Amino acid sequence: MRPLVGRPAPGFTAASTQGEISLSDFLGKPVVLYFYPKDSTPGCTTQAQNFRDQAEAFKAAGAVVLGVSRDSIKSHENFRLKQELEFTLVSDPDEAVCLAYDVMKLKNMYGKQVRGIERSTFLINAEGLLVQDWRGLKVPGHVNEVLSAVQALG
Template identity: 60%
Template sequence: MSVTLDQPVADFQAAATSGQQVRLADLQGRNLVLYFYPKDSTPGCTTQGQGFRDQHGAFLAADTLVFGVSRDGLKSHENFKAKQGFPFELISDGDEALCQLFDVIKLKKLYGKEYLGIDRSTFLIDKAGVLRQEWRGVKVPGHVDAVLAAAQALQQG
């Protein structure tokens, strides 16, 4: 079962940086951005994370929490977060439970080899836990601004 626009997202719990357990049910009452990215400390993922970092205050002003999600382990996440000064937590999805829920694992090609990897995707969940917007196959330039505009529109109702 995967997520559907304008439908409630199934409750989930996942380990995150700073020793946190992120549980959807505990975050009700705030809007939520989950952005899925392929790998810590790679150029596109770093640029994307920096975009969310640089707009973090604006997301908070729109009552929206931001979480990055990849299959990397917590140690890798902690290093990436510290090096980039991310003010938000990174979720480790080593068992791919969140990746499956949001259907972001896709067949990819690199140097002629095929492999299963995370398709860069972002999801905006409202205060009631309903999926309100999704971006799949994300290109990094301009993406954070589009997500922020959607979060601000959601905040204004």
């Protein structure tokens, strides 16, 4: 079921590059929860770099950025190191978090249908309510749009 803007964001507990984390760990701060298909692929690398490059602005706005994909912790650690990412990456190999946010979709890859993560971002306010979502998004300009939405939360 698709999570709805204005309702509580689906909670989760998952392995991450900071150990096991739960969404509830971040109550009191806005959370930018972004889902991406795969570590170290061109679009996902650019997206991560864009979040990295705006890390100070997100921090200044009091927000936490969490990236989620089905990759392993080892893959996430390598990606974080190589791209100098300060934010946490969540490993979701069983797709529990992806399914809670309804981001698994059939996509066409080289003429074949494959099941994968639809690039999506969710903004959760300090009270844990989902306040905005972006689905099937394009990478250019997206992080700045998310940052503006975070800053508008005040």
